[in-house]
Amino acid sequence: MRGRVHKYARDNIDTDVIIPGPYLKIMDHNELAKHAMEGLDKEFVKKVRKGDFILAGRNFGCGSSREHAPIALSYAGVSAVLALSFARIFYRNAVDGAYLLPIEVGEDAYNGIDDGDELEIDIERNEVRDLSKGRVYAMKPFPPLIKRIIDAGGLFNYTPE
Amino acid sequence: MCGMTITEKILARASNRERVGAGDVVFANVDRVMVHDVSGPGVMMVLRELERKGKKVDKVWDPDRVWIAEDHFVPAVDKIAAENIVTLERMSERFGIKRHFRYGMGQYGICHTLSHEEAMVLPGEVYVGGDSHTNTTGALGCFATGMGHTDIAYVLIHGKIWFRVPETLLFRLEGSIPPYIMAKDIILKIIGDNGTDVANYKAMQFTGGAVAEMPMDERFTLTNMTTEAGAKNGIIEPDEKTIAYVRERTDRPFKVVKGDEDAEYEEVFTYEVDRLEPIVAKPYSPANIAYARELGNIEIDRAYIGSCTGAKYTDLLEAARILKGRRSKVRLEVLPASQSIYMRAMRDGLLSIFLEAGAVIGPPTCGACCGAHMGVLAKDEVCVSTTNRNFPGRMGHVESKTYLASPKVVAASAVTGRVTDPRDVG
Known part of the structure; x- marks a missing residue:
């Protein structure tokens, strides 16, 4: 996976800013995508391109269980969110619905990667490569079940052993 | 080998295991599942997508274990909200779901309030809802947690879902509650002191004299706000008040689960509530x-x-x-x-x-x-x-x-x- 990164250097980016409450009644994924990150950055949907990444701090996606959050990001073009940590429901929604990859990175990647950098993510080698800066960071490997669900293409395609 | 917490015991029973411990990943059988006017239409969208891919979805695993609330955008705020309510009507009709609380037709309200008021969930059960504040119901001594509509759709078909068994943070609330203090002050103090991700992926369990003193309504405030600390579930072991509360509402049988004396808690926090001030x-x-x-x-x-x-x-x-x-x-x-x-x-x-x-x-x-x-x-x-x-x-x-x-x-x-x-x- 390759793409450009949009960096939001803050913790606790919540589901209310990822997709504000009034849009929860909307079920059309492409319509939701028009409002991705609206509570934090109104320009985001104009900037984002297919395959891009988001980089953020701790507890990304905290708050609501709204699956609209990973849906809005995914249909806006985001293929992975890199963060220091994720809120639990956002994480399982992203994986089980196969919308995008929630990738935990360390402080080195969080501090070293800048907004606009071109990244390459390799989830087999657990590496995040900053192509703009020529640096390589380790990502936290997915727990075994999570990796199997990702490889299957979401929870409904996964068969428990 | 140490004992199990109430959360571990409930998940062990639900996954047909002798014991589970924090960090284990289990597929647990679900006792009760809830959708509302945001997550229900989301679930139906997932089911339609499965049908488009050729999977037959003509029934849910057990319609008597599914219930529906109308709460977010009701009375219907606009055409889209009205459509979503119609979708819920079609959902309950298609799958034979009997417990559907409709606005304008008697008892209805916010799902987390109905869950306990109407005894939709009982002590010892595994309960999942398509809403993050599903944690609320854990004050009955059940495992209650929120998830998105894909997971809920999976539960509707398979009757089970994966969980990572959470570590438990134990909060001892000691002392007598002053007349100007409510459970809200206590839980805001806990979140303020420890942060909005202190319990991420973990259980928050409440115990102590102040919890025993609280009416059930106040206990639900504690567990409701565990979501704001990132918790997977909030839980309180049942006592006589819990059992009386449930018995007033249903004669459905349930089994009270309590943690072992030697259960392992990741961390124990103690709060003296008589010293608290309104927060x-x-x-x-x-x-x-x-x-x-x-x-x-x-x-x-x-x-x-x-x-x-x-x-x-x-x-x-x-x-x-x-x-x-x-x-x-x-x-x-x-x-x-x-x-x-x-x-x-x-x-x-x-x-x-x-x-x-x-x-x-x-x-x-x-x-x-x-x-x-x-x-x-x-x-x-x-x-x-x-x-x-x-x-x-x-x-x-x-x-x-x-x-x-x-x-x-x-x-x-x-x-x-x-x-x-x-x-x-x-």
Whole structure:
């Protein structure tokens, strides 16, 4: 996976800013995508391109269980969110619905990667490569079940052993 | 080998294992599942997609274990919301789901309030809901957690779902609760001291003399707000009050589960509640706490008494005690969490107190708590609210400001027009 990164250097980016409450009644994924990150950055949907990444701090996606959050990001073009940590429901929604990859990175990647950098993510080698800066960071490997669900293409395609 | 916590015991039973421990991944059988007017249409969309791919979806695993609430955008706020309610009607008809609480047809209200008021979930059960505050119901001594609509759709078909067994943080609430303190003050203090991700992926369990002293309504405030600390579930071991509460509502059998004496807790926190003072969470985080008395210079435009956290009967009663015979200086809204609470508040004269204070009384709905309708905030408007979140834009404009507080603080603040400690209005 390759793409450009949009960096939001803050913790606790919540589901209310990822997709504000009034849009929860909307079920059309492409319509939701028009409002991705609206509570934090109104320009985001104009900037984002297919395959891009988001980089953020701790507890990304905290708050609501709204699956609209990973849906809005995914249909806006985001293929992975890199963060220091994720809120639990956002994480399982992203994986089980196969919308995008929630990738935990360390402080080195969080501090070293800048907004606009071109990244390459390799989830087999657990590496995040900053192509703009020529640096390589380790990502936290997915727990075994999570990796199997990702490889299957979401929870409904996964068969428990 | 050490013993198991209540959360571990429930998940062990549900996954047919002798024992489980924190970090184990299990597929657990689900006892009860809930959808509402946001997650239900999401579930139906997932099922339609499965059918498009050739999978036959003509039934759910057990329609008697599924129930439906209408709460977020009701009464239907617009055409899209109305369509979503129609989708719920089709869902219950198609799958034979009998417990569907419809607005305008008797008992209905916010899902987390109905879950316990209507005994939709019982002690010892595994309960999942398509809403993050599903944690609320754990005050009955069940494992209750929220998830998205894909996971809920999976449960509807398979009757089970994966869980990573959570570590448990044990909160001992000791001492006697002072008359100006409510469970909301206690849980805001806990979140403020420890952060909004202290319990991420973990269970928060409450115990101690102060919990024993609390009526069930107050215990639900504790578990409701565990979501704001990132918790997978909030839980309280059942006692006589729990059992009496459930028995008043159903004769369905249940088995009380308690943790072992030698259960392992990741960390134990102790709070002496008799030393607490009324607390408010400032914008834009439930962890951004201050004492109400420190915020006396904050002028407010609105006072909001509503939501699953702050519009249970006890919440309305405590607010009414302060508002009795007084006028609100600001726009005051009261939205009882369910029709039955609304009716009880009417019978007991609480609605008269609110109306005489100048309040507008709305129907049971999530309403402005999630910025949906019923009094959303304008740019720069300041609201003191009994709700559970104050993220940017949560209750309306992204530059509006919500201060989270107990119903007593909200009522006292309405009286003075400023953030006010209930002790200071007498």
